[in-house]
Amino acid sequence: MRFVLASASPARLSVLRSAGIEPLVRVSGIDEDAVAAALTDPTPSEIVTALAESKAEAVVPAVADEVPDAVIVGCDSMLSTAGEHGPEVAGKPATAEVATQRWKRMAGGTGELLTGHAVVRLRDGRVEARTRDHLSTTVRFAEPTDAELDAYIATGEPLKVAGGFTLDGFGGWFVDGVDGDPSSVLGISLPLTRELLRQVDVSVLSLWESHTTS
Incomplete structure (x- = not known):
């Protein structure tokens, strides 16, 4: 059995x-x-x-031929903040200007980092089971100075990540804390993924064993 990550995220891979x-x-x-x-x-x-779910399903045909016994995991994250007309969601900022505007709104406040998870279980190259869920984690943002914010945006890091911030990079200096699962803020919740694997009859221990004996 192999664990297939349907994502290019270095943070998810690192977790x-x-x-x-x-x-x-x-x-x-x-x-x-x-x-x-x-x-x-x-x-x-x-x-x-x-x-x-779309990410996980998109790689099913190729994975089914390559690794017929596998679990495919797809994830996606967005930051939800309070807006004038209700919750507003933010993915990756398109430009430095957008990232700066978002940070000026977030500074000193909180946001809900939402991470969607989907699992597809393959057996003998066929889809045997599917499940999905999401997790919300509260992020408490610091108030960087204008100079700090300019320097952070200049790194290019916030343009590449959901919500325009990270915990495991330069952005970690400007996050006061999280209420909930920190691994979810990094892009993939280990507790939720473990539960979704259990729902498709896969023990995370079997994935540890396959890793340590390979």
């Missing part, structure tokens, strides 16, 4: 490796905007969960 799993990485290449646009009046949690 899994630190937790004893060496996944195969197969990037889905889905059009995230198109997936989100196809949803009817979705909640933020529905968006991230649908995106996670």
Whole structure:
């Protein structure tokens, strides 16, 4: 049995490796905007969960031929903050200007980092089971000075990550804390992934064993 990560995220890969799993990485290449646009009046949690599911499903055909006995895990994250007309979700900032604007709104406040998870279980190259869920973690943001914020944006890091911040990089200096699962803020919740694997009759221990004996 192999664990297949349907994501190009270095942070997700690092979390899994630190937790004893060496996944195969197969990037889905889905059009995230198109997936989100196809949803009817979705909640933020529905968006991230649908995106996670689309990523996992997109790699099923290739993985089924390559590794017929596998679990495919897709994830997607967005930051939800309070807006003038209700919750607003933010993925990766498109430009430095957008990242700066978001940080000025977030500084000194909180946001809900939503991470959608989807698991597809393959046996003998066929889909045997599917499950999905999401997790919300509260992030408490610090108030960087203008000079600190300019320097952080200049690293390019916030342009590459959901919500425009990280815990495990330069952004960690400007996060006061999290209430909930920190691994979810990094992109993949270990507790939730363990539960979803259990739902498709896969023990995380079997993935540890396959890793340590390979």
